[in-house]
Amino acid sequence: MTTNLKLNQAQIIAQTVLRLLENQNLLIPERVAFYVWLRGKRAVLIFDPLALRKPESVVQALFVHRVSTALGGRRVIATNSRGIFLQVAYRTLPIIKLGTRTLDLSQQPSPLHIPVGQSKRGPLWLSIIDMDSILVGGTRRMGKTNLIHTWILALLHGKTARLVLWDGKDNVEFGRYAKRDGVLVVNNLARGIQHLVEEMSQRKVLFQKAKVNSLAAYNAKRKAKLPPLVLIVDEAALIPDELQSALSHLIAVGGAYGIHPIIATQRPDAEATKGTLKANLSTRIALPVPSHHDSQVILGRSGAEKLPKEKGRLLLVWNARLIEVQAYLAPLDEEPERPHPQSLLSERELRLVEAALAENGWFRVREIANQAGESRDWVNGIAKRWEQMGYLTTVQRNPKGHPQGRRLTDSLLETAGLGGSRDLADQAELANLALKQSISI
Numbered sequence: 001m002t003t004n005l006k007l008n009q010a011q012i013i014a015q016t017v018l019r020l021l022e023n024q025n026l027l028i029p030e031r032v033a034f035y036v037w038l039r040g041k042r043a044v045l046i047f048d049p050l051a052l053r054k055p056e057s058v059v060q061a062l063f064v065h066r067v068s069t070a071l072g073g074r075r076v077i078a079t080n081s082r083g084i085f086l087q088v089a090y091r092t093l094p095i096i097k098l099g100t101r102t103l104d105l106s107q108q109p110s111p112l113h114i115p116v117g118q119s120k121r122g123p124l125w126l127s128i129i130d131m132d133s134i135l136v137g138g139t140r141r142m143g144k145t146n147l148i149h150t151w152i153l154a155l156l157h158g159k160t161a162r163l164v165l166w167d168g169k170d171n172v173e174f175g176r177y178a179k180r181d182g183v184l185v186v187n188n189l190a191r192g193i194q195h196l197v198e199e200m201s202q203r204k205v206l207f208q209k210a211k212v213n214s215l216a217a218y219n220a221k222r223k224a225k226l227p228p229l230v231l232i233v234d235e236a237a238l239i240p241d242e243l244q245s246a247l248s249h250l251i252a253v254g255g256a257y258g259i260h261p262i263i264a265t266q267r268p269d270a271e272a273t274k275g276t277l278k279a280n281l282s283t284r285i286a287l288p289v290p291s292h293h294d295s296q297v298i299l300g301r302s303g304a305e306k307l308p309k310e311k312g313r314l315l316l317v318w319n320a321r322l323i324e325v326q327a328y329l330a331p332l333d334e335e336p337e338r339p340h341p342q343s344l345l346s347e348r349e350l351r352l353v354e355a356a357l358a359e360n361g362w363f364r365v366r367e368i369a370n371q372a373g374e375s376r377d378w379v380n381g382i383a384k385r386w387e388q389m390g391y392l393t394t395v396q397r398n399p400k401g402h403p404q405g406r407r408l409t410d411s412l413l414e415t416a417g418l419g420g421s422r423d424l425a426d427q428a429e430l431a432n433l434a435l436k437q438s439i440s441i
């Protein structure tokens, strides 16, 4: 393999450096600021000190950092012996021999550190607090879910963060964690969002009382610390359309309340990850992808298309640098434990579902409130929330346009833990028939 710098790449480097010099107002007009000397794997930029306003700033850390950032994380070295040189490495991605290793939780530096994997410089663990929010992208079967398992295992081992998990695949992946302390595994993402929104409003009240505006400030002030909340969504493309704005909003405002979203996706281009959702995920990780465009979409720069197509090989953008890492293999039991069907609703909410089933699936606020012995206001509030979450339909109307009330959806039955029950399924079927009849009247 030849590693000589190609001329056009040298040109890009030269233009980038020139632009930076110009921005910093370091150029003296009409002078040649530097020459580029191609030396094997690197470009050496030899500056003329007389052609620069402040020649020493070229070798200062800040300028070197700017050049490196502008060039996608290339290694830049400044030398200043007899003249000013700045050397730019040609290869962005060193080829690293990194074998598969299984996660070793005894290496965890703190309860909130999660493993990225093995880098050329050794094990790389980062704090979820510093990572803040994460987007993991990559072609199918390259190891997104495995990586996320290593993070869940580490956070469980740390026993500090609380987790809300949704794999979009009926808990095939995350069901195994359902019985662990501090974990909420949801079948329906709406339930996870609702849980975090409620937690957030409780924290809001606590923050107001403590006169603080962030979790860090609150925990610094109070003895009873609030844990970080980590929301994990394994496949963004499966996020139901109607939940996208609620999720984006949660992610946009949740940071102050200690909510750390981690979202994985095969298709970072898809609607689900576009716009605000992606914009608010600050740490980017890419497993191998087919094209530089995909890499651009995930990382904001190319590179992941050049990764060796090995499972678990990834690029992380960290402090404006690209780091190549081999993820650890998550030590999982062969047979994932399927959770028992259980209700994710409170008893009070369940009574409303029962009342609606007794009404052939109709959720009419006045009747439900009467039957369940609840206030109409409360039931109305629930109805509105459930409608937003897809648990109830919008208010149905008969052909004359008269409102008939909302109806239970399968998603509510599933959340209520009634999805698999035959009798109730039959009942829901009957309720559907009743609906059709009422419309054809």
Ligand SMILES: Nc1ncnc2c1ncn2[C@@H]1O[C@H](COP(=O)(O)OP(=O)(O)OP(=O)(O)O)[C@@H](O)[C@H]1O
Residues within 6 Å of the ligand: 100, 101, 138, 139, 140, 141, 142, 143, 144, 145, 146, 147, 266, 311, 312, 313, 326, 327, 328, 329
């Ligand atoms: N770091 C790793 N080291 C070794 N093997 C791995 C690693 N990561 C994943 N694998 C293996 O690759 C296979 C696919 O991994 P995984 O399910 O995590 O991929 P994925 O990107 O989530 O796939 P999908 O897009 O289908 O959800 C698994 O059988 C897993 O054991």
Ligand SMILES: [Mg+2]
Residues within 6 Å of the ligand: 144, 145, 146, 234
């Ligand atoms: Mg997966």
